[in-house]
Amino acid sequence: MKPAGDVPKPAPRLILASASPRRLELLGRIGATPDEVTPAEIDETPRRNERPADYARRMAAEKAAAIAAPGALVLAADTVVAAGRRILPKTESEEEARAALSLLSGRRHQVLSAISLIGPEGQARHRLASSTVIFKRLSEEELQAYLDSGEWQGKAGGYAIQGRAEALVRSLTGSHSGVMGLPLYETRLLLRAAGYPLG
Secondary structure (H helix, E strand, O other), X not given: OOOHHHOOOOOOEEEEOOOOHHHHHHXXXXXXXXXXXXXXXXXXXXXXXXXXXXXXXXXXXXXXXXXXXXXXXXXXXXXXXXXXXXXXXXXXXXXHHHHHHHHHOOOEEEEEEEEEEEOOOOOEEEEEEXXXXXXXXXXXXXXXXXXXXXXXXXXXXXXXXXXXXXXXXXXXXXXXXXXXXXXXHHHHHHHHHOOOOOX
16 A cells, blocks of 8 residues: 555646637647636736737736636736737737738738746746748738638737638748647646646
């Protein structure tokens, strides 16, 4: 019989501070199933002259802090599409999406995916994945077809890499899952470091 000291500790509860079905699906790819999904309601307005990477880190940290619960692991993420130092919005109208996609057409841009994990004792860990994406130069027909699909709704930079937009991407350097919304390499590192069991 094993001594009592050898009894493995139960895994801490995992809370995902996001309503994104993509993030939930991505977590499942590394064998993590949240016990709870609780979106964080915070002010997501960028600060004046805030750099895209700093903004992504701050948003992930604030989302995690807003949901933090004693004894639980809280995972939060934020994905930012940046053209130079300009942070592109999560597009809510076709006009916004057209403006964002026209700006990205034929040029490179950065996708910054920050994650924050607050542990059961309140300790916070952070990671940032940076990816470079280059779109083909979009014709008016291609742009309109994408807008007509409606896939841009609520998406940072006006597109979803896991959908029709993938066919418009000339190259991607970095984390494909990060561009989708949750960088799995970095997420796995943080969860394992916090003692969450993964396969």
